[in-house]
Amino acid sequence: MVEIGAKIKELREAKKMSQKDLADYLNVTPQAVSKWERKKSYPDLDMLVRLSNYFQISTDELLGKSKPSFLASFFSKIKGEENMDKSIAIKKYPEGKVPKAVNVENMAGFLRITFDNDEIRYLRSHLFEGMIDLFSPSRGKGKRGPLMFGKYNSYNWIGSQFEIKESGEVVLNGTDFYSPEELWYDSKEHINEITYP
Numbered sequence: 001m002v003e004i005g006a007k008i009k010e011l012r013e014a015k016k017m018s019q020k021d022l023a024d025y026l027n028v029t030p031q032a033v034s035k036w037e038r039k040k041s042y043p044d045l046d047m048l049v050r051l052s053n054y055f056q057i058s059t060d061e062l063l064g065k066s067k068p069s070f071l072a073s074f075f076s077k078i079k080g081e082e083n084m085d086k087s088i089a090i091k092k093y094p095e096g097k098v099p100k101a102v103n104v105e106n107m108a109g110f111l112r113i114t115f116d117n118d119e120i121r122y123l124r125s126h127l128f129e130g131m132i133d134l135f136s137p138s139r140g141k142g143k144r145g146p147l148m149f150g151k152y153n154s155y156n157w158i159g160s161q162f163e164i165k166e167s168g169e170v171v172l173n174g175t176d177f178y179s180p181e182e183l184w185y186d187s188k189e190h191i192n193e194i195t196y197p
Helices: 004-014 019-026 030-037 045-055 059-063 070-079 180-185
Strands: 101-107 110-115 120-124 144-149 152-157 162-164 170-172 176-178
Touching (some): 004 019, 019 030, 045 059, 110 180, 120 180
Antiparallel strands (some): 101 110, 110 120, 144 152
16 A cells, blocks of 8 residues: 555546645545555545545555456456556566567467567466366367356367567567567477476
């Protein structure tokens, strides 16, 4: 909750509101809003819910949580929601130029990436992170395998459409984004080096 004060201030200023305006809406004193923003006190649980409703963000975002839950992440990818905030799971990578992908293939939950330096590396697809995949060993475009999630069965096509942008970013099926740094630093030379969660 350390970051909540800065977040409240940022959201309030984005709406061009004074502390008094926000206080009036929430039925609190302007001093209470000021204390929240200066980290001298924190809003209670009911007030957190009211703040998140007013600013139309989740309480997790208001509290500064940076990573969505597994289920939220899984279903947003399955539904293909493009509006998912790409800054949620920002990783820090070393500075400098990295090789760019020139070809990407989806192999039953793994990406086989060929880089412009002719190196071939492997990366676990975002879609299958945190899951145990029960795919058959058959490979190739258009194949599909059963994915068991709880007591429900669903199907996911193994063959995928990739777009390699000029920046080196790779987009899988228009919804799953991979930065050049992620492709290079998180990938492995051999598929058996990739660990399961």
